[in-house]
Amino acid sequence: MANNAQDFTAIFKDMTGAFPVDTKAMEEQFKSQTAMAEKLSTVALDAAGKSAELSAKWTKDTIAKMEAMTSAKTEPADYAKAMTDFASTSAESAAEHMAAFAEIAKMVQTQTMEMVMAAGKDMSEDMTAAAKKATNEVTAAAKKATAK
Secondary structure, three states, rough: OOOOOOOHHHHHHHHHHHHHHHHHHHHHHHHHHHHHHHHHHHHHHHHHHHHHHHHHHHHHHHHHHHHHHOOOOHHHHHHHHHHHHHHHHHHHHHHHHHHHHHHHHHHHHHHHHHHHHHHHHHHHHHHHHHHHHHHHHHHHHHHHHHOO
């Protein structure tokens, strides 16, 4: 059996040379992807910050209401009233804060969809331009080949 290992370097070099790659297009695609990731990250981090602020505010409000509820009362009925008031204001506060969380989520959804739609439009335009360029190159190569 022969121990000649075939060197595929030249074969791959010829093969890759036959299929040229437009590195400029790849660089542009990379730049647009990183820009999109940066925008999406900004939206996500902004929403996380707003959610954290809202959670902290909700917690502070709840603690303030608990202080009023846990203070010493002179009449036993005052404890029941304090508990009822706390439950009532807590329910109102929960509804308000959940609505605020929903607004944050809605803002994230809107901004994300706007970015995705803009990116889709840009990609469509880029694909059209690339297809047009490829068509022109193939047509030129075909004309050159038939001219020989």
